[in-house]
Amino acid sequence: MGLKEMFGASGPRREPGVPESGHAADTSSRDVRVPEKVTEHVLVDSTKGVVYVDRNHSHDPEIRTWIHRRTRESDLVIEEVDATEMAVLKAKARTESSSAVLDDEENRFKSRVKDMLYRAARNGASDVHIQVRQNDTVVHFVVDGESRLAESLTQHEGSRALKTIYQGIAPTSDSSYLPRENQNAQIPGDVFPAESGLTSIRVVKGPCYPQEQNGEFMTLRMQYSGGSRRHGENEKLPYPPKPEGEYRLPSMGFDAKQIEALDELMAVPEGLILFVGPTGSGKTTSIYEFLSEMTRRKPYKRVITVEDPVEIPIPTAVQMSVTNAQDKESTARAYQGAVRTMLRMAPKVILIGELRDEDVAALAMEAAVTGHTVVTTLHVDEAFQWVDRLETMGTGKLKRQAFCDPKRVRGVITQRILSHVCQHCAKKLSELPEVPRSHRLAVEALTTWGDISNVRLRGDGCESCHKSGVAGRYAIAEVIKTDRDLMSDFVEHGTVIARQNYQARPDSERPMIERAIAMVLNGRVDPVTVEDNIDVIPKREKTNRKPHLVAGIDAEQPDDRLAAGILGVGA
Numbered sequence: 213m214g215l216k217e218m219f220g221a222s223g224p225r226r227e228p229g230v231p232e233s234g235h236a237a238d239t240s241s242r243d244v245r246v247p248e249k250v251t252e253h254v255l256v257d258s259t260k261g262v263v264y265v266d267r268n269h270s271h272d273p274e275i276r277t278w279i280h281r282r283t284r285e286s287d288l289v290i291e292e293v294d295a296t297e298m299a300v301l302k303a304k305a306r307t308e309s310s311s312a313v314l315d316d317e318e319n320r321f322k323s324r325v326k327d328m329l330y331r332a333a334r335n336g337a338s339d340v341h342i343q344v345r346q347n348d349t350v351v352h353f354v355v356d357g358e359s360r361l362a363e364s365l366t367q368h369e370g371s372r373a374l375k376t377i378y379q380g381i382a383p384t385s386d387s388s389y390l391p392r393e394n395q396n397a398q399i400p401g402d403v404f405p406a407e408s409g410l411t412s413i414r415v416v417k418g419p420c421y422p423q424e425q426n427g428e429f430m431t432l433r434m435q436y437s438g439g440s441r442r443h444g445e446n447e448k449l450p451y452p453p454k455p456e457g458e459y460r461l462p463s464m465g466f467d468a469k470q471i472e473a474l475d476e477l478m479a480v481p482e483g484l485i486l487f488v489g490p491t492g493s494g495k496t497t498s499i500y501e502f503l504s505e506m507t508r509r510k511p512y513k514r515v516i517t518v519e520d521p522v523e524i525p526i527p528t529a530v531q532m533s534v535t536n537a538q539d540k541e542s543t544a545r546a547y548q549g550a551v552r553t554m555l556r557m558a559p560k561v562i563l564i565g566e567l568r569d570e571d572v573a574a575l576a577m578e579a580a581v582t583g584h585t586v587v588t589t590l591h592v593d594e595a596f597q598w599v600d601r602l603e604t605m606g607t608g609k610l611k612r613q614a615f616c617d618p619k620r621v622r623g624v625i626t627q628r629i630l631s632h633v634c635q636h637c638a639k640k641l642s643e644l645p646e647v648p649r650s651h652r653l654a655v656e657a658l659t660t661w662g663d664i665s666n667v668r669l670r671g672d673g674c675e676s677c678h679k680s681g682v683a684g685r686y687a688i689a690e691v692i693k694t695d696r697d698l699m700s701d702f703v704e705h706g707t708v709i710a711r712q713n714y715q716a717r718p719d720s721e722r723p724m725i726e727r728a729i730a731m732v733l734n735g736r737v738d739p740v741t742v743e744d745n746i747d748v749i750p751k752r753e754k755t756n757r758k759p760h761l762v763a764g765i766d767a768e769q770p771d772d773r774l775a776a777g778i779l780g781v782g783a
């Protein structure tokens with residue numbers, strides 16, 4: 213039996229307050245909610261196959277609906293009794309062992325869930341992912357390394373399935389199923405038919421976004437005898453749905469060459485991609501755009517994230533958040549624990565919100581060479597400082613000789629958000645009686661870079677810019693793909709030389725400050741905005757750059773490409 217028959221086609225949708233399942237003898241546990249009236253006036257004795265109902269209430273619609281569903285799905289016989297008899301039966305039920313009066317529906321649900329796992333085995337799945345979301349539950353089978361959508365369930369069915377697997381099927385687990393905790397369990401293979409080839413299933417479960425709406429995940433790692441999987445069934449299962457929306461990075465300020473570099477980073481099968489920049493640099497927005505686009509291109513790659521907290525929901529990803537920890541140390545422990553849990557879930561693509569300490573960084577570096585695409589952030593201001601930062605974290609156990617490997621760290625992206633001046637009210641520098649004091653040093657430096665006749669300062673605001681003087685906020689970025697030369701410079705000669713040699717290459721990514729200077733010379737950005745967000749504008753001779761660099765600036769980043777997107781600013 214497939215899941216569709218098991219879950220999907222089981223009759224009319226549940227009415228509010230009338231759960232599909234439950235037994236009247238025990239309503240203490242959360243997942244077997246039964247309407248109060250049913251609890252009071254109905255008793256199921258599954259050993260005898262009888263549903264007792266208080267005849268004074270047997271015409272109550274709520275009770276009728278419930279009984280109708282129960283008897284339609286099984287061979288239970290209805291027997292009307294009076295209130296006194298009911299009281300006697302209930303007292304008896306309480307004293308007998310709970311299994312004697314255990315609702316057979318529990319067992320039926322359990323065998324449905326087991327059937328689902330058996331079906332996964334017949335399809336040769338390496339993993340089963342169950343994600344309980346706000347409004348539904350999705351079940352993925354990972355077959356030949358690709359996530360496939362096996363079934364969609366209601367949220368309630370999903371929560372119930374998780375609980376059933378954890379404490380109904382896995383005998384090694386303790387009975388304290390805690391939906392809000394990360395927990396592990398093991399299911400022995402002999403629970404399943406021998407033809408399944410299963411020797412055991414390792415279970416990892418825990419809460420995930422949206423936790424307030426009872427979001428939960430479970431990963432089941434299927435272990436087969438001889439390590440081989442049976443391919444008896446080979447159902448044609450679809451890929452999970454792609455994220456909605458369009459790829460916005462091209463309209464957010466990333467230029468064509470940078471988009472190409474990001475495309476290449478998106479394509480690598482494993483390795484770490486590092487987004488750096490201060491708070492407010494917009495890197496969070498960029499990461500979510502990057503991950504969403506990656507999922508659009510490769511919907512079969514499961515994305516799992518650990519964040520503190522979840523900043524932007526990705527419906528197609530399992531997002532674990534680390535919050536509510538009392539102090540810094542317990543937050544750090546919780547974070548490390550979440551990353552370890554995530555790695556046990558056999559993800560393909562992972563987002564680690566931040567390399568916040570060396571243990572997390574070490575886990576990320578390890579994941580990057582064991583088949584994962586790792587997207588993460590580090591709190592440094594520019595694209596070459598990450599090596600020093602990682603090495604000086606904590607006790608210094610991360611060594612650049614080990615992590616400065618272009619197969620391990622694939623790319624480093626840094627960015628800022630710059631407000632562009634409103635062209636309707638901007639003040640042309642050349643038309644001002646004198647350079648404002650606030651701009652003098654910057655303008656002096658600018659004259660060393662090129663013609664300043666187009667430079668515009670932010671105006672006082674007009675109708676067109678809602679009195680802000682600003683016509684949109686855009687990213688300005690550096691996207692650096694690592695390679696052997698860069699990495700060996702880091703190891704052999706240190707950060708200063710590595711940066712210098714990289715920037716001296718004719719085809720290298722231009723430093724962010726020079727991109728910004730180009731925008732100032734084009735009259736799109738006020739020079740003070742550059743000072744505020746990137747750095748003081750240097751005199752050209754103070755950089756170690758070759759003089760060819762400013763040429764061609766005017767042709768870059770046509771405004772119409774930028775016009776589409778105005779950035780929301782994340783951390």
Ligand SMILES: [Zn+2]
Pocket residue numbers: 634635636637638671673674675676677678679680681682
């Ligand atoms: Zn304006």
